[in-house]
Amino acid sequence: MKLKVYADRLSQPSRAIIIFCKINGIDFEEVSVDLVKGEHKLPEYKDINPMAQVPAIVDERLKLSESHAILRYIAETSPGVADHWYPADPSSRAKVNSILDWHHSNLRLGSVTFVMNTVLAPIFGRTLNPQASTEAEKLLSSSFSNIEFMWLSGDANFLLGNPHPSIADLSLVCEIMQSELWHDKDRERILEPHPKILQWVENVKKATNPYFQDVHTALYKAKEMLKAKQSKSP
Amino acid sequence: MKLKVYADRLSQPSRAIIIFCKINGIDFEEVSVDLVKGEHKLPEYKDINPMAQVPAIVDERLKLSESHAILRYIAETSPGVADHWYPADPSSRAKVNSILDWHHSNLRLGSVTFVMNTVLAPIFGRTLNPQASTEAEKLLSSSFSNIEFMWLSGDANFLLGNPHPSIADLSLVCEIMQSELWHDKDRERILEPHPKILQWVENVKKATNPYFQDVHTALYKAKEMLKAKQSKSP
Numbered sequence: 135m136k137l138k139v140y141a142d143r144l145s146q147p148s149r150a151i152i153i154f155c156k157i158n159g160i161d162f163e164e165v166s167v168d169l170v171k172g173e174h175k176l177p178e179y180k181d182i183n184p185m186a187q188v189p190a191i192v193d194e195r196l197k198l199s200e201s202h203a204i205l206r207y208i209a210e211t212s213p214g215v216a217d218h219w220y221p222a223d224p225s226s227r228a229k230v231n232s233i234l235d236w237h238h239s240n241l242r243l244g245s246v247t248f249v250m251n252t253v254l255a256p257i258f259g260r261t262l263n264p265q266a267s268t269e270a271e272k273l274l275s276s277s278f279s280n281i282e283f284m285w286l287s288g289d290a291n292f293l294l295g296n297p298h299p300s301i302a303d304l305s306l307v308c309e310i311m312q313s314e315l316w317h318d319k320d321r322e323r324i325l326e327p328h329p330k331i332l333q334w335v336e337n338v339k340k341a342t343n344p345y346f347q348d349v350h351t352a353l354y355k356a357k358e359m360l361k362a363k364q365s366k367s368p
Numbered sequence: 369m370k371l372k373v374y375a376d377r378l379s380q381p382s383r384a385i386i387i388f389c390k391i392n393g394i395d396f397e398e399v400s401v402d403l404v405k406g407e408h409k410l411p412e413y414k415d416i417n418p419m420a421q422v423p424a425i426v427d428e429r430l431k432l433s434e435s436h437a438i439l440r441y442i443a444e445t446s447p448g449v450a451d452h453w454y455p456a457d458p459s460s461r462a463k464v465n466s467i468l469d470w471h472h473s474n475l476r477l478g479s480v481t482f483v484m485n486t487v488l489a490p491i492f493g494r495t496l497n498p499q500a501s502t503e504a505e506k507l508l509s510s511s512f513s514n515i516e517f518m519w520l521s522g523d524a525n526f527l528l529g530n531p532h533p534s535i536a537d538l539s540l541v542c543e544i545m546q547s548e549l550w551h552d553k554d555r556e557r558i559l560e561p562h563p564k565i566l567q568w569v570e571n572v573k574k575a576t577n578p579y580f581q582d583v584h585t586a587l588y589k590a591k592e593m594l595k596a597k598q599s600k601s602p
Contacts, residue, residue: 232437
């Protein structure tokens with residue numbers, strides 16, 4: 135059975151998995167689950183992932199959710215995935231795991247909360263919450279500073295000073311790409327004071343192109359649609 | 369160099385690591401980092417973990433933070449750790465990883481936010497936030513329901529229907545133990561409608577005693593102190 139990846143390319147962890155599969159030449163089928171249309175809540179998708187979230191995968195052995203668990207699993211079980219993605223050496227692997235674990239309550243929490251409460255809430259029938267976005271901005275700024283200080287010191291191209299990206303680079307950079315949806319002034323204030331982050335994003339793009347740009351096309355289109363909508367609103 | 373574990377036993381992920389080391393007969397030194405006294409913010413601790421959080425470990429190979437990364441690393445590198453803790457089989461390992469990853473934005477986020485905003489905030493010089501605790505309660509309740517539905521179906525003693533606990537059982541149950549600090553009425557309303565969760569907590573205790581109870585003594589003492597304080601306040 136060919137690996138099936140259930141994904142919405144507007145979801146940052148979905149994109150990380152699709153890019154990872156493509157760059158590693160993994161034979162997989164992408165199954166689109168449209169979050170805006172609510173397809174993740176349909177019974178047929180809940181049979182794949184009862185948590186009603188993307189991404190998820192199915193192969194001959196298991197159904198699996200949570201993008202970091204999926205990236206680890208594909209890296210460990212697919213032939214031909216280069217070691218730098220998820221190193222076999224226990225110390226290097228532990229460092230990759232540490233960054234992936236740190237991500238959830240820091241960069242990811244900040245990013246998801248910020249974009250929801252500055253841009254996306256109305257699309258999902260919710261109200262923008264300025265207090266939540268202010269707190270999320272603090273978490274985002276401290277996350278960017280921590281990434282620069284902890285893992286991008288010196289002239290490292292990738293996290294942990296490695297010459298090639300790991301699944302942690304890919305996961306975190308796909309999250310940061312969600313900033314494409316932010317208002318320009320927010321991007322200037324929060325992201326642009328972090329040149330090392332911006333350079334690292336470019337490094338990950340370069341190391342994973344043409345797949346990175348291809349998979350992000352959906353995000354760039356969504357950005358254009360949002361901008362058009364915003365320019366029409368009073 | 370003997371493994372050093374930097375921990376505060378009032379921190380739930382710290383407890384998970386100490387119990388794991390003890391039950392697996394790992395030769396380690398516990399170094400206390402008192403969060404209430406702010407010892408995690410001292411320069412000598414930031415040299416261990418610049419993120420200023422517990423737990424962290426140091427051995428001859430690396431300094432490492434993030435409790436799940438630490439549990440995975442110790443399980444993989446220490447001789448004599450039984451396979452059920454972090455199975456070598458890729459599918460079983462992936463399922464453990466999936467639960468560990470899920471934990472961050474669900475049970476852990478709900479638990480940390482709830483106890484901070486119903487009990488602990490004043491101790492850390494902050495204000496209790498009822499809106500935050502209401503949202504955290506929703507997340508806690510849905511997390512308990514998801515654990516029961518997803519991973520404790522049938523008459524499973526442990527997550528995924530396994531006959532022995534994994535590092536995911538230990539991490540999640542140590543988090544749930546933080547409910548010892550909740551007000552009784554909150555515990556009755558949120559936790560007690562979940563008999564499978566309560567039974568699973570007992571199973572993990574039984575499988576890891578006497579270490580589980582020993583390591584939780586600090587929590588029980590904190591509970592008594594909080595109750596004494598609450599009964600004196602107007």
